[in-house]
Structures are given as structure tokens and as C-alpha cells.
Amino acid sequence: MSIFKFSKSKILCVGDIILDSYIEGEVERISPEAPIPVFNFLSERFVLGGAGNVVRNVCAGGGKCHLISVIGTDKESENIKSLIKENSLLSANLIAEKNRVTTVKKRHFSGQQQILRVDYEVKNDISQKTQDQIYALYEKKIQDFDIIILSDYNKGLLTISLTKKLINLAKRLKKIIIVDPKRKSFEIYKGANIITPNYNELLNTSNKNLHSDKSEEKLISSISNELIKKFSFSAIITTRSSKGISIVSRDKKVFNLSSKALEVFDVSGAGDTFVAYLALATSSGMELEESSVIANKAAGISVGKFGTASVSVNEIFGNIEKNKKLFSLGEAKKKLEIIKKSNKIGFTNGCFDLIHSGHVNYLINSKKYCDFLILALNSDLSIKKIKGKDRPIINEDDRVKILSSFDFIDMIIVFSEENPLKLITTLKPDIMFKGKDYKLKDVVGSKEVSSWGGETKLIDYEKGKSTTKLINRIRNEA
Incomplete structure (x- = not known):
């Protein structure tokens, strides 16, 4: 059986779940009330986003996954529950907070053109009671999983105190913890194994003026080494869109992997796909560079899809076969x-x-x-x-x-x-x-x-x- 099937991988994900809504319609005229298009509604569909998209991709890769997250008590939370039930490889503990709205991103499309995005969200920290519930669930579940993913969309779930407790427990139990960050400071993730920012997220952690004379790759290496030393990370993998990825590890080794030119249709969710396949490959025993190659391949397929999308193992095989390298x-x-x-x-x-x-x-x-x-x-x-x-x-x-x-x-x-x-x-x-x-x-x-x-x-x-x-x-x- 191919190790790409990852059927023995068990991933625990804690993070901000989002309901992604795709509203299709037609635009045929301009409003007489203001110089704006009139959008005629045709249909709406829902998919799991944020941490939900991470776990979708883990399951699409054949791994088993458990999600711990927070939702509201609104109808959108029921949509999330229904979507989770549809996936036999996915289980979840969703804690409902009464005064919280479920995070929703509503994207309005006419054909393939996005017209408008409307966000419904509350970014304040979850209550101490909810934090205690999450930690209790995490403490109960963690022994059954190989890899921990913290999917931080900065929506209030991963508070400073909770995040530190989650990472410290994982370290004590010698579990690998991967963080997909969305904050200007990475101090909250101190002690995590692998951090996976995109280029801009990495840049935002540092004073850019101190590095203005450096090339992009040297800049990534310099900032990453500073963060690794300061916060005891094992490695930082920076995703760089069409330029590929850069891996900087604790021993200061730098590994740059370019990407093949791809038709980029939609970048939303590509980072989720990357971290999901990084976790799958790592849990199967691959080393960091190999895992990153697989994750980069999966993310490259993701950007060629419409909307928040998952990537299957068969698609990775197909992508490899498309550029046939085996010759007699x-x-x-x-x-x-x-x-x-x-x-x-x-x-x-x-x-x-x-x-x-x-x-x-x-x-x-x-x-x-x-x-x-x-x-x-x-x-x-x-x-x-x-x-x-x-x-x-x-x-x-x-x-x-x-x-x-x-x-x-x-x-x-x-x-x-x-x-x-x-x-x-x-x-x-x-x-x-x-x-x-x-x-x-x-x-x-x-x-x-x-x-x-x-x-x-x-x-x-x-x-x-x-x-x-x-x-x-x-x-x-x-």
C-alpha cells in the first residue's frame, strides 16, 4: 500500500472553524439608486473553512482527524454540524457559546467573478469557561493522536493562556505540534515544533527596515533564524505562493523548494491544504523536507480549484502522472x-x-x-x-x-x-x-x-x- 494513502495517520486539530458560503447569482444591470451592480440571487452552498478546511484535507488524504473548536448557537452552527457528520473520517467536539456568532464568510459570485465578501464574526477571546472545556477535551484526546495542528485564524479561540497550555502538554507527551499562524507576534506559539506562515505573515513579525538590503530568500532565512532562536521552534516553513516554499530549521539549514508554474484560480484555503498534508506526511514517518514536498504539491493543486477546496491523494498521484517521469x-x-x-x-x-x-x-x-x-x-x-x-x-x-x-x-x-x-x-x-x-x-x-x-x-x-x-x-x- 502506498504511504501516500496515510490511512494510519491520526491528527488532532484545535482552531477557529469557519463556515464558507458561496452565493451564486447574476449581474445584468446597475442599480438606479447608486452606481453599484444589482446581484440577482441564484443559489448558495456551504463548505467548512478555517480549521474546518484543514480537517477536510486531512480526511481527503485518508487520515483520521478530530477537531476541537467553538461555534455560536445560530443556524450557521447547525450547517457546520451537518457538514461534519457527512465525513466518516472526521469527528469533532464543538463548544457553543451563547453570546458568540459562528464565523461565516459569504462570498458572492457572478460566473467566476467574485463581487463581494461579507464576514460575520466576533474576534474577542472565548470565555475562561470555554477555554477550560477545550483544554479538558484536548487533555483527554491527545494520547490517541500522532500530530497536533493549531489552526489559528485569530478569531478568539487560541488565547495566549490556552495556546501555551496546549503546546506545553504536547511537549510533555512528546507530540509533534504544527501551527498555522495569523498573528503579528509568534511569541504565543513558543515551543511548537513547526510554524507555517506565508511570506507576508513572516515579514509582519519583524522590523522590515532591518532587512531592507536582503534578497527574499536571505530575508526569510534571517527572520526565521531569529524566531527559531527566540521561541525554540524546530523549523519554520514559509509558503511563498508561486515562488515555492522555504524551510529553515533549528540547525540553520535552509531548504528552498520552487513550484512549477500553475494556473492559479483561487488561493483561498491553500495554506490549510499545505498544513494538512504536512501533518499527514510527517505522521507517516517522512522527514521535514519530504513532507514539505508533498504538502507543496497538494497546495499547488488546491490553488487551481474554485473556492475553499480539499485535495485527495488520487489528485496528487494524477498530478505526478501528468508530468510522467518514469522512462524505459x-x-x-x-x-x-x-x-x-x-x-x-x-x-x-x-x-x-x-x-x-x-x-x-x-x-x-x-x-x-x-x-x-x-x-x-x-x-x-x-x-x-x-x-x-x-x-x-x-x-x-x-x-x-x-x-x-x-x-x-x-x-x-x-x-x-x-x-x-x-x-x-x-x-x-x-x-x-x-x-x-x-x-x-x-x-x-x-x-x-x-x-x-x-x-x-x-x-x-x-x-x-x-x-x-x-x-x-x-x-x-x-
Whole structure:
């Protein structure tokens, strides 16, 4: 079963639920009363927004999710309850406050053009009684879940005192906590593992004048490092719309992932989709960089949809298949005949079983030296011969699907031979990559690559990262 299905993931979400209303109508004339359009109502539909959209996406990814949130006692709260009941993977504790309106965003559309948005909301903090109820529910539920998401739309649920208590309990129980922030100060989230602001949200936490001479990526790195040090975060992932994402971790490593050009139809809810799939991938055992690649892919699909939307696992597979990267040797040779004149062709090979951040960084660094990167992937059969009967952990179909989702890999060829020499001599790459744990003279194909004017480059491996170590750790903890 593909790890993309995330069927064993259990996510607990605490945050501001919103009822998103989409009102369709027609505009055919201007009002005689004022220079404004006359909107003729046709229909209205409702979807879960805010924290509700986060949990919708978790469930669309196949994970089980529980939501703790606050609503009013109005008819809109009944709409929210009905929408939650429709999803078999979603459960919820919704606390009703008598003097609170349910947050609603009513968007009026004519065709695909948004005419007006009307918001109904109360932003003041929830009562102490409600805070105590939320914490009691959270304390009761948390042991049953892998990942905690705090979806903060700054609507009054995640008060300073409550948020600190939620994070402190998660830390004591060694649960990973991910925060999607909407505040100018991140101090309230101190001690959380991962923070996922967009670029503007990150910028708002800092004095921009202190960083005016820096590029966008350096600015993100600088502000993120300040916040990580100040508030003890493990990492900050900044979403940058069409420019991709930037990950800055506690060890000051920076990982920038670009996005493929997409037709952006509607950005509402893309951040919810990102944090949902980040949680799903993290709970399945993926490391931060890998989880971010999957989350970025999901968010990229989301912006191509109308309105607040969820993204399914099948859509992620479809998005990967649309840009097919798996080639036979014959197909690869034909493609290279077309592109080789204007592109520097790179080549690397390996098992890439139980993919970790060391693999990701190795591939990213390899791509820096070429325009088109080919990955020759050992088949299941060849891995068994090399590593033993208990390997691979991840079968070749799933390894291909995971690796195909990485933008820095352009082509994948699965091979069953003892080594990739046949592929190298057939494809004749301009540059070949291998890890620095090899000596140049021992790299299969290096002499052949040199013979046609190419080069072999040894790439640094991330210290302490290896599939064997991961497997041993899992077995020891089982």
C-alpha cells in the first residue's frame, strides 16, 4: 500500500472553524439608486473553512482527524454540524457559546467573478469557561493522536493562556505540534515544533527596515533564524505562493523548494491544504523536507480549484502522472536526443529506499550542476541482491511515485542489473554524481564518462543520515 494513502495517520486539530458560503447569482444591470451592480440571487452552498478546511484535507488524504473548536448557537452552527457528520473520517467536539456568532464568510459570485465578501464574526477571546472545556477535551484526546495542528485564524479561540497550555502538554507527551499562524507576534506559539506562515505573515513579525538590503530568500532565512532562536521552534516553513516554499530549521539549514508554474484560480484555503498534508506526511514517518514536498504539491493543486477546496491523494498521484517521469531506457535515449543539445545532462543512481533528508539534499545539490537530472533507480530485485531479503522497505512503484514528486528530478529509469554501466554508456550524460563516501576511481562509469568529455562529481552526504540507521532505529523502538 502506498504511504501516500496515510490511512494510519491520526491528527488532532484545535482552531477557529469557519463556515464558507458561496452565493451564486447574476449581474445584468446597475442599480438606479447608486452606481453599484444589482446581484440577482441564484443559489448558495456551504463548505467548512478555517480549521474546518484543514480537517477536510486531512480526511481527503485518508487520515483520521478530530477537531476541537467553538461555534455560536445560530443556524450557521447547525450547517457546520451537518457538514461534519457527512465525513466518516472526521469527528469533532464543538463548544457553543451563547453570546458568540459562528464565523461565516459569504462570498458572492457572478460566473467566476467574485463581487463581494461579507464576514460575520466576533474576534474577542472565548470565555475562561470555554477555554477550560477545550483544554479538558484536548487533555483527554491527545494520547490517541500522532500530530497536533493549531489552526489559528485569530478569531478568539487560541488565547495566549490556552495556546501555551496546549503546546506545553504536547511537549510533555512528546507530540509533534504544527501551527498555522495569523498573528503579528509568534511569541504565543513558543515551543511548537513547526510554524507555517506565508511570506507576508513572516515579514509582519519583524522590523522590515532591518532587512531592507536582503534578497527574499536571505530575508526569510534571517527572520526565521531569529524566531527559531527566540521561541525554540524546530523549523519554520514559509509558503511563498508561486515562488515555492522555504524551510529553515533549528540547525540553520535552509531548504528552498520552487513550484512549477500553475494556473492559479483561487488561493483561498491553500495554506490549510499545505498544513494538512504536512501533518499527514510527517505522521507517516517522512522527514521535514519530504513532507514539505508533498504538502507543496497538494497546495499547488488546491490553488487551481474554485473556492475553499480539499485535495485527495488520487489528485496528487494524477498530478505526478501528468508530468510522467518514469522512462524505459529506449524512451530515455529518444528524449535525450531531443534535449541534449541545449541542456547539460546529469546522472545519478541508487536504491533510495526509505527516503530521508540526506537523499533529498544529495539530489538537490546534484541538480545545481546540471539542467536535466536522470535518476537510475535500483529495482526491488536488485536491492534484494545487494541489501538482503528484507529489503527494500518501500517497493519500487512507491519509490518511483515519491521521487517523481520532486521537482529537482527530471527522469527516472528503473534498472535490475548489478550496476548502471549499461545505462551510462547508452545515455552518455555530461556529468555523473556519486556521494563523497566513494573514491573517484571506484565509481562505476567514471572512466566512460571521461572518455566522451564528461565529468564525475562527488557530492557531500548529510552526516548521520542513512536508511540502514533509520531501519535499525525503527526495529529497536518496535
